[in-house]
Amino acid sequence: GNSVTQMEGPVTLSEEAFLTINCTYTATGYPSLFWYVQYPGEGLQLLLKATKADDKGSNKGFEATYRKETTSFHLEKGSVQVSDSAVYFCALRGGGSQGNLIFGKGTKLSVKP
Amino acid sequence: EPEVTQTPSHQVTQMGQEVILRCVPISNHLYFYWYRQILGQKVEFLVSFYNNEISEKSEIFDDQFSVERPDGSNFTLKIRSTKLEDSAMYFCASSEAPRSGAQHFGDGTRLSIL
Numbered sequence: 165g166n167s168v169t170q171m172e173g174p175v176t177l178s179e180e181a182f183l184t185i186n187c188t189y190t191a192t193g194y195p196s197l198f199w200y201v202q203y204p205g206e207g208l209q210l211l212l213k214a215t216k217a218d219d220k221g222s223n224k225g226f227e228a229t230y231r232k233e234t235t236s237f238h239l240e241k242g243s244v245q246v247s248d249s250a251v252y253f254c255a256l257r258g259g260g261s262q263g264n265l266i267f268g269k270g271t272k273l274s275v276k277p
Numbered sequence: 278e279p280e281v282t283q284t285p286s287h288q289v290t291q292m293g294q295e296v297i298l299r300c301v302p303i304s305n306h307l308y309f310y311w312y313r314q315i316l317g318q319k320v321e322f323l324v325s326f327y328n329n330e331i332s333e334k335s336e337i338f339d340d341q342f343s344v345e346r347p348d349g350s351n352f353t354l355k356i357r358s359t360k361l362e363d364s365a366m367y368f369c370a371s372s373e374a375p376r377s378g379a380q381h382f383g384d385g386t387r388l389s390i391l
Contacts, residue, residue: 198379200382205384206384207281207283207368207382207383207384207385208320208368208370208382209382210379210380210381213379253319253320255320263308263325263372263375263380264310264322264325264333264335265310265312265320265322265370265380266322267312267319267320267321268319269318269319270319270320
């Protein structure tokens, strides 16, 4: 079945450091891929998405490229800020008729000033 | 920007009691979802709902659970006889379309079963 695996956290970085959070997936067919972010005390917010191979999703300085050959969708940001501290979830939407999301376990990011 | 709203933000209930979690999806959305996140674990799909009926449900969504859209705005999740293991954060989401539209999530209801 469909599944998502993302790197274990927590990840602690200094401000302006480079961020990579790895995400790989297993899916039949052609899934859509997403990164969601959860700030403390809040719900899940869509950060970016990609719907087909080689698409790059980007938002707020974050990027992720849909790599079908490596079944990956790694999240990157060139220079993190303290305000980026949150939990990041990789997710896929596969062949389900109503498009339910399958999430990874989440990676907690803490950025220190 | 339109939001999905969930009430209450925190619900404390005795084991065996019924609980109803409420959600108001974004007004022009047609597809509705419930997910849950047990503390420290991944977010898990429970059920999707469209055109006043369940479209899909996971194995978690057993006979103790039910969903309803009682009027034009609310979408509810009922747990008939709560168990300790039902303690979790429950998220409601909605989307315009199931495959092309992004799902928008509420802030969640934290359910604590004593």
